[in-house]
Amino acid sequence: MKSAFAVQKEKAQKSQLQLKIKLATPGKVSKAKNKDKKAGSRAKSEKITAASKAATKKKDSPKKSTPKSKKTSKKGKSVKKQSPKAKQSPKKNSKDGKKVDKKPSAKSNKASKPEKDAVKKESPTKAGKGSQTKKASPTKQSPKGGKSPSLTKSKSPKVTPKDTKQPTRKPRVKNQKKTPSPKVPAGKKSPSASVKSTPTSSSKKTSPSMRKKLAKEVTNKDSGSSTPSRKRKNSTPASKNSKKLKIKLTPRRTNPSPPKREESPRIVNSSTPQNGPLGKNGPSKGRDSGTESALLFEWLISPVSPQNFFDNLWEKKPLLVRRHKPQYFQGLFTTVEFNKILKENDVQYGKHLDVTTYTDGKRETHNPEGRAHAPVVWDYFNNGCSVRLLNPQTYSAKVWKLLSTLQEHFGSFCGANVYLTPGGTQGFAPHYDDIEAFILQLEGRKRWRLYSPRSDNEVLPRMSSENFTDEEIGVPILDTVLEEGDVLYFPRGYIHQATPPSDTHSLHLTVSTCQKNTWGDFMEKCLHGALQTAMEEDLNFRLSLPRDFLNFMGVVNSDLEEDRRTAFISKIGELFQKLASYAPIDVAADKVGMNLIHSSLPPVLTDEEMSCMVYTTNISFENGEFVSDANILSEETEIQLIRRGVLRLITQEDEIQVHHCVENSRVYHGKPCQFFVIPPESAPGVEFLIRQYPKFVRVDDLPLEGDLQGKEVELASLLFEKGLIRTRYPLHTDTEEER
Numbered sequence: 001m002k003s004a005f006a007v008q009k010e011k012a013q014k015s016q017l018q019l020k021i022k023l024a025t026p027g028k029v030s031k032a033k034n035k036d037k038k039a040g041s042r043a044k045s046e047k048i049t050a051a052s053k054a055a056t057k058k059k060d061s062p063k064k065s066t067p068k069s070k071k072t073s074k075k076g077k078s079v080k081k082q083s084p085k086a087k088q089s090p091k092k093n094s095k096d097g098k099k100v101d102k103k104p105s106a107k108s109n110k111a112s113k114p115e116k117d118a119v120k121k122e123s124p125t126k127a128g129k130g131s132q133t134k135k136a137s138p139t140k141q142s143p144k145g146g147k148s149p150s151l152t153k154s155k156s157p158k159v160t161p162k163d164t165k166q167p168t169r170k171p172r173v174k175n176q177k178k179t180p181s182p183k184v185p186a187g188k189k190s191p192s193a194s195v196k197s198t199p200t201s202s203s204k205k206t207s208p209s210m211r212k213k214l215a216k217e218v219t220n221k222d223s224g225s226s227t228p229s230r231k232r233k234n235s236t237p238a239s240k241n242s243k244k245l246k247i248k249l250t251p252r253r254t255n256p257s258p259p260k261r262e263e264s265p266r267i268v269n270s271s272t273p274q275n276g277p278l279g280k281n282g283p284s285k286g287r288d289s290g291t292e293s294a295l296l297f298e299w300l301i302s303p304v305s306p307q308n309f310f311d312n313l314w315e316k317k318p319l320l321v322r323r324h325k326p327q328y329f330q331g332l333f334t335t336v337e338f339n340k341i342l343k344e345n346d347v348q349y350g351k352h353l354d355v356t357t358y359t360d361g362k363r364e365t366h367n368p369e370g371r372a373h374a375p376v377v378w379d380y381f382n383n384g385c386s387v388r389l390l391n392p393q394t395y396s397a398k399v400w401k402l403l404s405t406l407q408e409h410f411g412s413f414c415g416a417n418v419y420l421t422p423g424g425t426q427g428f429a430p431h432y433d434d435i436e437a438f439i440l441q442l443e444g445r446k447r448w449r450l451y452s453p454r455s456d457n458e459v460l461p462r463m464s465s466e467n468f469t470d471e472e473i474g475v476p477i478l479d480t481v482l483e484e485g486d487v488l489y490f491p492r493g494y495i496h497q498a499t500p501p502s503d504t505h506s507l508h509l510t511v512s513t514c515q516k517n518t519w520g521d522f523m524e525k526c527l528h529g530a531l532q533t534a535m536e537e538d539l540n541f542r543l544s545l546p547r548d549f550l551n552f553m554g555v556v557n558s559d560l561e562e563d564r565r566t567a568f569i570s571k572i573g574e575l576f577q578k579l580a581s582y583a584p585i586d587v588a589a590d591k592v593g594m595n596l597i598h599s600s601l602p603p604v605l606t607d608e609e610m611s612c613m614v615y616t617t618n619i620s621f622e623n624g625e626f627v628s629d630a631n632i633l634s635e636e637t638e639i640q641l642i643r644r645g646v647l648r649l650i651t652q653e654d655e656i657q658v659h660h661c662v663e664n665s666r667v668y669h670g671k672p673c674q675f676f677v678i679p680p681e682s683a684p685g686v687e688f689l690i691r692q693y694p695k696f697v698r699v700d701d702l703p704l705e706g707d708l709q710g711k712e713v714e715l716a717s718l719l720f721e722k723g724l725i726r727t728r729y730p731l732h733t734d735t736e737e738e739r
Contacts, residue, residue: 265318265450265478265490270303288694289603289643293409296402300438301487315436315460318450318478318490328485329442332398333418335507341395342374354388355380356427363429363467381420386427389418392509393601394666403511404601408645412517413599415668417510421446424502429467432458432495435512439489441482443507444500448488449476451495461493462516468495482508517592525588527579534582540575593648593659598673600661603643612726613642633716635700638728641693647724649686650675656683662723676722678715681706685715689725696728 298306301321304313313319347353349367355377357364366385368376381387393400399416407414415435421427423444430451439448451473453459473495481501482488490496492514500506534541551557552565610616619628633639641647647660659675678686685702702712719725 267320268304269322293405296405297409315491321487323485326484329440333396333442333509339374342377345395347372352390355385357385358426358429361469384422384425386421391668392416392418401604404604407600410513412513414513419508421500421506423500423504426499430473430495430497431467432465432493434461434464434492434515436514437490438511440509441484441486444504445481445483446498446500446506447481448498450478450490451476453493458493525591526583529587530579530583534579590650594650597648597659597661602661602664609726611730614720614723633713637699638696639716639725640696641689642726644693656680660724681708682715
């Protein structure tokens with residue numbers, strides 16, 4: 001039983017078919033009239049393609065042709081692709097001409113199954129031909145400018161309401177020019193082929209069911225496909241929407257386009273649980289602290305491998321890791337701990353904490369003077385202010401452990417800030433930073449938008465930017481919402497802004513590294529020392545400048561073409577080449593290392609480590625003396641540095657300095673450089689400990705020189721008292737069984 005909608009639809013199709021046949025079939029026409037019209041169609045067919053001429057010649061063959069076929073040629077119907085039915089039985093068509101004019105037969109409306117199967121087999125091949133040539137367009141097939149009834153009525157009138165409600169994804173794909181076309185499933189035609197073949201197929205004399213099927217096929221593929229196709233001349237409402245979307249996705253940039261090195265962000269989804277190493281505070285006995293640091297970083301960006309990260313992502317493009325595991329960073333830092341820090345510590349506005357807002361394109365800081373008391377801070381928060389805690393490692397042991405371990409992996413200082421933002425607000429304007437940033441979403445959710453560097457000069461900048469407006473930054477390359485457990489990485493120079501949804505707050509930790517740790521910064525230290533050495537040792541650097549060089553050098557003379565100017569520039573080039581040979585590269589490396597030691601956080605020690613160090617020896621006061629139960633270091637005692645990067649030997653003038661970070665403050669540069677001086681003869685012993693790490697070595701194996709030979713225990717005791725080395729076993733044990 002057909003529905004009322006189906007009956008109305010079938011009636012509409014029948015009326016369209018009847019209209020087509022009336023326009024295409026004149027009824028009874030005289031032979032003389034047919035000859036005149038035949039001659040006229042031949043004159044116009046010279047402008048048509050070679051394929052249509054071949055089809056016209058077939059009509060002129062001795063076979064009988066009905067007046068209907070001649071009239072079809074006159075009206076601009078596709079002679080090239082004539083219905084196989086019309087070629088096989090022309091007499092039948094001519095006999096049924098009157099009947100068809102009045103009312104279409106039931107047989108024509110309801111095609112038999114063999115006919116439908118034949119249509120299915122023919123359609124792909126003919127669609128393919130239509131997609132290979134541009135001459136199959138409707139305008140070239142119709143002598144009267146593309147007014148063929150079958151072409152104009154084979155589109156929207158046959159689209160069902162169900163088809164029109166389907167979302168059109170095609171305009172979005174048109175904008176994504178770089179996205180490769182997805183593979184078309186087996187048994188289906190590509191949308192481009194179906195669109196091009198539609199005019200050719202509909203121009204044939206087909207049954208209503210066949211035309212209905214073709215129209216549905218074209219409509220479904222236009223609305224549901226994600227394969228890019230060319231823009232058609234007769235655009236549908238979906239193509240009009242594509243213009244709006246295209247404007248919306250076009251970057252509004254006035255500055256030069258971003259460099260070619262930039263790529264789209266990498267997004268990784270992972271739900272594999274992985275327990276983090278935050279439960280440990282340091283390496284196990286005999287294990288390299290560098291290995292522990294590498295494992296911690298691997299956990300941080302999991303499931304992306306560190307090698308893949310540094311080869312393809314580091315300083316190149318952002319990375320988003322969606323874990324779908326809210327407990328991944330559980331215990332690292334919470335709002336409860338934040339509140340406890342405010343209550344128990346002297347947190348000062350401006351120095352340790354900032355209160356900010358960003359509304360209507362204006363960023364404001366609302367820091368009062370003095371200590372940040374918890375009730376006042378939370379009042380700011382409840383009124384829509386973001387709260388930023390600077391250097392949370394000062395107060396949080398977990399954050400301290402995280403950063404002190406990661407800094408050894410990066411070979412650069414690692415810092416952090418905590419950001420607590422109310423729902424639906426924004427605390428900071430769009431900007432870029434001078435650090436490599438890792439965003440760890442701890443609580444709630446937050447929407448992040450990232451923008452490419454606006455020019456080559458802003459790729460990996462050495463300084464942070466000022467605040468930008470939306471008009472200055474263009475369209476984001478990444479617009480995503482971070483959830484608990486997710487990680488977002490982006491290189492320095494990428495503009496960013498973030499806002500939590502209105503239904504939740506956001507707490508995230510930003511881990512930063514690689515600030516002013518570039519080749520250029522290293523060269524600065526090299527060039528200064530190289531020039532000093534060259535001036536002392538090379539006479540060419542001490543020769544006087546030409547007496548008249550100001551007459552041909554300078555900005556005023558920059559366009560001057562003169563031999564003296566050329567010779568002067570050539571001389572500078574020669575001196576620069578010589579300067580490289582005087583560069584104190586190792587001295588510059590020691591200066592970088594000294595700065596890193598000064599900036600580094602002190603190591604976080606385990607209970608097992610402390611039992612083998614100076615900190616936990618049991619001391620008692622007996623008979624007016626302090627007595628320790630720790631064994632005194634001997635020549636047989638095995639010792640080891642507590643961390644690979646805990647100290648560095650620096651040569652300053654005529655003395656050897658041992659710079660270390662054990663006594664550093666947890667506040668960035670909270671103390672001056674921590675170092676002590678050793679005799680030059682002791683330096684080989686310290687170098688031996690550095691190179692042998694993580695192995696334990698006997699005290700008497702330390703190589704000393706000169707008068708200090710045989711005083712290895714004194715050097716070991718000095719390092720032990722400074723907290724730089726540990727013993728293999730706790731010092732208060734007496735027997736091997738206890739060890």
